[in-house]
Amino acid sequence: MVRVGSHRLLIAALAACAMAGGGIVAAQQGAAPAAAPVSASGSFEVGGVRVDVAGPNAEAARLAGWKLAERRAWTQLSRRLRGSEVALPEGAIDGLVSGIIIENEQIGPNRYIARLGVLFDRNRAAAILGVAARFARSAPLVLMPVEWSGGTGTVFERETEWTRAWARFRTSNSAIDYVRLTGTGPDPLLFDAGQIGRRGRGWWRTILDQYGADDVLIPQVHLYRQWPGGPVVGEFIAGFGPDNRILTRFTLRVDNADALPALLDEGVRRIDAAYQDALRRGRLRPDALLAVRPPSPEDEVDPAAIEVDDLPVVSTVTTGGAIINVQFDSPSAGAVTGTESALAAVPGVRSALTSSLALGGISVMRVTYDGSIAALRTALEARGWQVQEGPGTLRIRRGAAPAPAAPAAGAGDAPQNATNE
Template sequence: MIRLFLLILALVAVPLRAQETGGGGAAYVIGGIPVDTAARNTYEARLAAYAIARRKAWPMLWNRLTGMAENSAPRLGDGALQAMVAGIEVEGERFSTTRYIARLGVVFDRARASAYFEGTAGSLHSGPMLLLPIFTDGGTRTLYQTKTPWIAAWARFSEGLSPIDYVLASGSAGDNVLLTAYQTQRGERSLWRNILNRFGSIDVLIAEVRLVRSFPGGPVSAEFIARHGPDATELGRLSLRSTTDGLDAMLDQGVRAIDNIYAQALREGRLVSEPDLTAELEPIISLAPDIAGPAFAGGATIEADIVTPDGKAYAEIEALLRSVPGVSGVTLTSVSLGGTSRVAIRYTDTPEMLRYQLDQKGLRLADTATGVLLRRRVTGDVPVPAPVVIPPPIAVPGAPVPAGAPATPPAGSLPAEAPPATVPQAPVVPPPGDRPRERERERDRRERPPPRPAAPEAGPIDLLDGTQPR
């Protein structure tokens, strides 16, 4: 009867403990702590295991958040540790009447534990890093195209205890187009810059796991590789082995191991982003004139949002824009396939003329609360009237100066830096008899032979005798 009661208590205690870990980022979690205790009964053995897990987890938390050695952690008693711990997670357990064997996770309350890390943990946090978890199973490399166990393991991982600020994609249709396993092998910086700008990140981290199954239903071996940057620079790797039933537990252990590799690289200064990957587009965009403002003499630029459900839709819009008269360039500043992209349009005419030319091509610039939206013309849109082009005024000598025009400076009042005016000299005209061209013409007339007299007109020729009548 006592054994049955203890078994029911163990089954009920685990969900209650798991509920204590809620809070969404309000706790630090240290998992994967092995314990093996023995006592008079299972209940006392479990309590002893919890105490041992708290003592082991505290130095590990200190090392993860400060980068210092575990033996340098402050010495805290069981009462202080129990007050700082919000709960215990049971990742796996086995027990008998006197022995308790388990793998536990300790959940530290962030508010209570933060007092011990003031001035030490803040400098170890990285900027936002885009995480690409690649899952290789059966020779197929998958990223966000399907919900893999590797993505689920990273979703279970608590980022509160890591100095790395991971950014996970949602796996939408647009993400599947941009984020592929092949993309991790491409070093093109311009494309990576657009991807990082889409997710608000400063760099990319590639966490890959390769599964090798001995036989269907048999043991599974996994190789975990941590890479960094567009060139996929390897930072470290490790291998683990588990059975099929323990696949999730092995992947959770691999997540913690890869996070340790990234944290160690951050402490050693190897997790540094390239300067050209973090090029800010805001200074360039902020210089673009408003569509309602006057254009510059040499042209102007307007930034507009466009809806891009796929790559083909953007290609059609770009080709249509380049065919608009007065548009001198089209630049994609932010790509979001499946969402809204941003494009910069350079034009040489006035804003009114740009709107008119776009309307002739079936496009419209619509003002929104967040900027300007470039869309196709729909039924019911009023046609944009052609702007009136006023030619510049022509200056007429002696005409009165219009009001507001700059007055002509008086004669003799020149700027100090202007050179003195020079009076042009009248050309020297030779006398009539001494002009070279007239002398040559006169010599030609004298040396020209007299004209030959014209021959008399011949009469008709008699074709019979060949004589010409007189």
Template sequence: MKPVNPSDFVVPAPRRRFRAPMIALGVALAGVGGWYAIAQLAPGDRGVAPIDSSSNYEVTGVQVDVAGKTADEARTAAWRLAQRKGWKILWGRMHGLGPDAAPGVPDSTLDSIVAGIEVEQEQVGPHRYIATLGILFDRGRTGEMIGSVNGTPHSAPMLVIPVEMDGAGPVTFEQRSSWQKAWARYRTGQSPIDYVRPYGNGPDPLLLNIGQANRPGRLWWRALLDQYGASDIVVPEVHLQRRFPGGPIAARFIARHGPDGEVLGTFTLAAPNTAGLDKMLDQGVKQVDDLYIQALNGGRLKPDPSLTIEEPDTPTDDLLPTTADDPLASVISGIDQNNATIQLETGDVATLDQAQAALRAVPGVQSASVQSLALGGTSLLSLTYNGDLAALKIGLQARGWRLEGSGTALSMKRGGPAPAPAAAPPAPPTPAGQPKP
């Protein structure tokens, strides 16, 4: 290798990404295209949009050092070399073998399956190009070429709540943090863990705050998981300790799982200064993901059964015999299962919990789950019950709630008149000759 002469290079270019180039047509330097790293938000806005997590395979840290007649010629040759190296690394990773075992692929084919090239670090000279690159491969096209791989189990959808502790106190989505940005940068498409990564805007800071991350109660977790389309929770934590401003940063990472915060593993990393914080956190995300993958393969990353709403068992024929001659058969056949949607004004979580508890306490109610949650507004409850609507209204009145409406659209409010008392039986007739009472 030719020794590096510092005078041959200009100032190192900053990290940037390029749309997948068709190198045969030239090097395209402009065009980030349909994928991005972090959403650029206006000052004061919350939220970090995760990068695409399903369409690309990523191979990072591909080093190249190529000389050429011109700077463009050296860069083009280096990118072609990076594509070849990246393909071999990806094939070996997917098959559990070394890069040397990967089959050769023509450059024209690599041009068609490479979705993008990420410049992690580069030095550009008039006749030489030295860089560390990341190669993005299109999942659909590359998957056909990789072939069948030994199946790896995939997890249930996991809601990610990243917790960062850095001097001022723990935060999740209350404000944008370096840990949240690291999880947004991470490409989860290559992981068997199905991560559900909230943006952190809208209602996320209210619903997924640090208090919720530490709350063991299952009732509220069920509503949140249904809202975000997940089945379980993972809470990756990072504890940052800064020795002095601008100095080294020590970090302790904890991989937690489930509403009880089960610890699946811990490790520590360090950054030499503030400039190396993002790189350390990116490495921390990858190692936390490895801990979750190990737990998945070991059978420890299973959804908590208490997070699943179980329907009551229906009586079997052995426990409740009904025959044509049985008088109870006509009664049972006359009870139909009904479904309804209930509108409920939910100013806080306690109101929702109390309303669901009152519904489930009424005889005949099979389930009362949250269909749409709106704190401070009107939430929707999905109700399944046996019997008629009048009996349901009377049962709720006895528990301090009023149910209005008819059919499948109902409205539930607190309070209401108590059920009317039963009429007194008529007095027996007075025998003749006796004075009336």
């Protein structure tokens, strides 16, 4: 829940469990889906402020707890940004607060115990503290959160607890410029667990250009459940770039499955800290090969400026055809060869060559086709393939095998043309 005055903007609301043993936080933001990233509005955030306040009734104790949290959070913020406390009257601090985040609370008849987060308006607070309201951030980096559970890697194929945790994370105070995806449209086709093993810079550059990013961040979590509802162990890995360079690795554990959101939130916080540390150390530089772009028309040589005598004598070959990327399952080398042969046999296909191989995962084939991507999709569906279409990309799967025909006669009946000996 968030306290909002007539002059304040509703920033976030976190529902908390008021049980004696504490509670787990769940993120809410209006009617938006759980995986939709929360607003990265420019606010200074101070979290983990603990209060224990008594009052004549529950509502008065709660209000007093929020006021105390505001004062303590302002003290922490001023010390963090200025190195010393900047004293302000309670009314002035209250005017700087843009939201209260309830991380955990316990409400009694006349007592309030809670762990709260406080959001301060960045521009107003920066002016009072004498610091810059903005700070240098990294290049834009696409976030690709991968959750491994039961041996299966999932990114955006379905909503996971890991994508929800990254959606809850507030990026306004991070030096990393995250490009967070909603997982709709072509996102599940372009970002899957098999993409981690692909090193081709051309393919990565094509994807990243669609999202206005310079490189990719690959935070992964491997979840190990001891038994249903029991302890959960999470192994976290912070990867970076097409080569998935590992920046840090750590393990966290909770005693029951109900605490999984808290486990993942802590994992997100630590991975973000690792990325910021790598940025300060100069280890989070975008891959130079991803910055290479094909020559623009302005860079091409004017044919009129070339002397005819300087041209070598060559034979002319007309190529043409649309280049279409086709993703397909490749459990074995035989499956790769078979799929290439099947696509090469489609009328209008000039060539079908695998450009990114991931045995046991999803490979990418580069297909030259005399026609549009929609025409190729129709041709593949006519041959029994299941096809999904994205921008410049097709995802194909083998159609379900036809059901065997029912026998014409019962199992115990003899064929009509049979004779008894």
